[in-house]
Every structure is written in structure tokens, then in C-alpha cells.
Amino acid sequence: DFSLFCSFGTSCLKQGNFGDIIWFLQSFAHTLQKNFPHFQPEFSLNFLIFFLAGGLPFLRKFKHKEIEAATNGFSAILEAGPGGRAAYRARFADGLVATVRRAGGDGDQDREAFYRELQLLARLNHRHIVRLHGYSDGHSRFLVFDQMENRSLKECLHDPLRTPLNWRTRLQVAIDVAAALEYLYYFCDPPVFHVSVNSSNVMMDANFVAKVRFTVTIVHTCLKHIDRPTEAYEIQQRRRDLVFQYGVLILELVTGQSPGGEGELVQWVQEPGFACTMYKMVDADLGNIYDSKELRNLVIIARLCTRPGNDAMVSIPLILRYLQGKVANLGCESENICELSV
Template sequence: MDLPIRKFSFHLLAWLHRSRRRRLSFIKRYAYKDIKKATDGFHRIVYSTSHGAAYKAKFRDGGIVLVKEITEINQEKEEFYRKVQLLGRLHHRHLLALRGFSFGHKRLLVFDNVENGSLKEHLNDPLRTPLNWRTRLQIAAGVVAALEYLLLFNDPPIYHVSINSSNIMLDENFNAKLSDIGVLTSAGDSEAMPHTSCSKDCMNQECSNLIYQLGVLILELVTGQSSENGDADLVQWIQESRFRNSIHNMIDPDLGNTYDNRELRSLLAVAKLCIASRGKPTFSVLQIFRYFQKKVEIPQ
């Protein structure tokens, strides 16, 4: 190899090494005191699990964001930074984008705006304007699109996801945004709450659990009922052989007669398939997604 080329290669490798060592150059670091004030002393809880809580934060400039507390035991500083970098590289219109982080008294992740709060609030709060049928279809489609991106278009598909109405946020246009996304550590541990991970050919227990969560979410969108205290009733209903005869008794009263009957039955067919996949998956993740896209045509 010629000397000039060897010198160029040496300097290029050195530059790449320095670039990889730079931490979080594209992600903002927030002061802990600013986040504490914006969350009203961490009292504006959106949802909470045994692994931490998520808070609604409002800053002086009027911006509203979601702040997630990471309480993983023995979480090293460098490992936390690595996770922040990985999450910061995810870009999809149905994922809540990572804005920044804070590492101090608490390890915090700061995500994008949540103007319309969580899906759960809109389904369960009688003071909220009910979601119309078109919006519910779009929310279901948005969740599927986000999962497709995370599981099929990331190499390797190491991202962990939890799906429920509490951690699906809605932006100003009521677009669904998944907020509970984690990544595997080098040791194989997970940062996320109840989770699964899989590839497009995955048909194991972990992937079937994820598809099951999607099915339960669809049932929540259709019925307006919460699965917070267990989803047994909703699941039992759709597993009944004569469930089709009771569809109109189960649909959310807030929808009135505004829904399309064909679209409703198609959406429930997807939910039924997702629920049936738990414990004995017979379809891959890719097949489930394609089935949804075939059965559910989102109105423009």
C-alpha cells in the first residue's frame, strides 16, 4: 500500500475511533432541577410500573414532554449512555422521539411532546371528547407500523416493546406514539417494562406475547374498556364461538352508529387472530402484520 494511502487510512480510523468515543453529542442533557420543576416535583405521573414511572413535564417555553425514570438496579453510567444513544437513533412517525436525558439523582429519559396525553385517558376519561372510529383505526394502524419498523427493519432487532393504552401517547393530530421501548444490554438484560423481542421469522413464546398485547389493544379500541385490571373478560368474549352475535353489545357506546360495520368486523378478526397466537403461535410476526394491512383499510 502506498504511503499516502496508508496515512489516510490511519487518520480515518483514528477519526472513527474518536467519533465512537464521543458520548451523546446529538442528544440534549437536561438539568435535573429543570425536569423536577417541569414535572411538579415528579407528581405528574402518566403511568407507573415496578421498573419506574413516566411523568408529564411542561417547561417554561410551553413545551410538553414525557419523562421516563429508569430504575434498573446496578445500571452503570456508561451502559445508560449507550442505551440513550441507541434509543436516539430510532426515527419513526409512530415512535415517541427521544429528546434528551438527565443523569443525577435520577436517571431520566426525555421524550417528545404528548399534547393529547395517553390513549388510556381518551378511552376512560368521561371528560375527554370520545375518539371517533377513523381515529381509532389510525391508532391501531400506527401501532402496527411502529412494531413493523422496530422488529423487521432494525438489524439486529434488539428493541423491546410494551404495548398498552397507558404507554401509547397521542400527538396533536392524534397519531399514536409508542413510548415504552427499551434495548438489550450487552449482558442480555432489558431496560424495558413487560416486554418481548423478536425477528420477522419469530414464532416463539416471546413474540406471541407481543402479538397478544396488540390483540388486547385492538379490543380496547373497539370496546372502550380498559384492560388495566386484567384482560380476561375481553379475551374470553372474543374467544367465544358466538361472539359475533354480541358485537354490537360490546362496542364502545361513545361511537354511536358512526363506525363502519365491515371495518369493525375486519378489525375484530385481526384481534381474534392475535389473541389465538398466545402460547401456540402459528403465524410469524410478518404474517400478522400483513394480515392486518390486508384486512384493515385505513380511510383517508
């Protein structure tokens, strides 16, 4: 009986009987893989720890009825996401205001994906990552995140009914997103790769501080221990994709043009004479209220990030230090773009 099996495991952990614990871990992993063939061995152990610990103690576990009441019967829809992953505005009885996101379907494979996502999100702790408050894992599964009062960067840039973002805010968004990406790629072990860096996935809080939200894939092999060339290639390719997408985001911040035209924007910034038209490309909503040197810096970054076929692409940490004024250049002294007049 599965419940008796788990009760025995819990008893082993409490009594510190390590021989029995090892046997139990191995048997439990085998049982999970037998019943759920798509389970991976390393995740079986994580799932076991999650299960025996009664969840994640540093996350709040919500009851379904709490979620339903807080979202007014799931009527306060913020957005209709793919695969049934709708998001709702929620106000809980204790005063917590949050965003509740439905976590996919209800099958066994969806359950595995939910616990993977939950464990990953729970270990992220950064000022520029949308924070996970808690979860509900009943028949329907939900994730509860910080409420982002100013919604997405996309809405801030392209909604004609909203006050346009000023230059200082746009520059700070570029810095905030770079800080989040540096954390995900260089400080998480294993590194976490943002699937899509775009203005829809950059959220703005009440003070217009940018925070990244995302769906993710995990690279299980740490960068220090890569043995297979295919794994190294995959990581390098993901890194290039991330940097390219960040460059496109910079172009959107500067020009105010929607992502639908990103091909034309990339083509423009890669042209030899792009500097001659740089000021004409600035978002008209900004008028002339921007810093020319900071504009130059952002355009240089966008050009380097979106340069085709460049394996030695500029890194996110270097970009961040450059925007923060901690380094004087991006290592491209020989490039004419670094000699742009302002």
C-alpha cells in the same frame, strides 16, 4: 489513571493511529469488564464510543439545573412510574415543551442500564414512536421526550370526563401502532421488542396521532444469523407475545372495556358464535357511528392475534397491509370468520 487512559484513547482517534486504537479498544473493554463485571463486551465498545464522542451529538444534552427549572423544581408530575421513574411536564427556557422521565437509580448498574436505554432510543426514528429529544446524565439521570398533549390511549378511552374517541380515530390508532411495531421488529437491527403493548404505553399527540412509548429488551442476535435453537425460540416467543398483546389492544379499542377484563374479551372473540354478538360488544360511546366492514376487519384481526397455540400466527406487517387496504385478506380464506356478513 483512568482519565489519562481515556485522554490517550482520544488522542489515538484524532491522530488515526489504528494500531494504538485497536490496543486501546481492547484495553478499555477489559478495564470496563474488570471494574463492572455486568458489562457485556459489545456494550463496552458502545460505551467507549459514547464516552469519547462526548455523548450523542444528535441528541441535546441538558444540564441538571435546566431540567429542574423546566419542571418547576420537579413539581409538575405527570405520573409516578416504577423504580423512581417519575415523569414530569417540562417547559424549557427556549420554548421547548416536553416530558421528562427520571431514569431509575444512581448506581453503576443503573448507569449502564441508562446508557443502554439511551443508545437504543437514540437510534429509533419513526413517526409513531415517541421521540427522544435529549438527556441529562449528571448525578441524577433523565430522558427528555416529546410532549404528548392528549396523554395515553388508556385515558382517552376510559376517562369519563373526556370526549370519547370516534371510530375513525380508533381505526387509525390500530394502524399507527401496527406501523410502530413493524418498524421495531422488522426494521431495527437488532430487532426491538416492546415489552408491553397496551393502552397505557400508546400516547396521543395534539392531533390524536398514536405514538408508542416503551421499555425494551434487545435481541442481540439478528434474525438472519440465529444459530442456537434457544435464541430462535426466544425470538419466536416474543413475536407471539407481541402479536397477542396487539390483539388485546384491538379488543380494547373496539369494546371500550378496560384491560382488566382482557381474559373475558379474549374468551369471547375465540367463541364459535362470537359473530352473533359482535355488534353488542361495540363500545356504547360510539353509538351506531362506525363502519360495519371496518369493525369486522378489526374483530377478525383480534381473533387471529389471540388464538391460542398458533405458531403460524398472523404477522404484524400483514395486519398493517390489511388495515391499509393493500392486501385483500389475511391468508385465512378457509376460516369461517373471513366470511362474516356485515
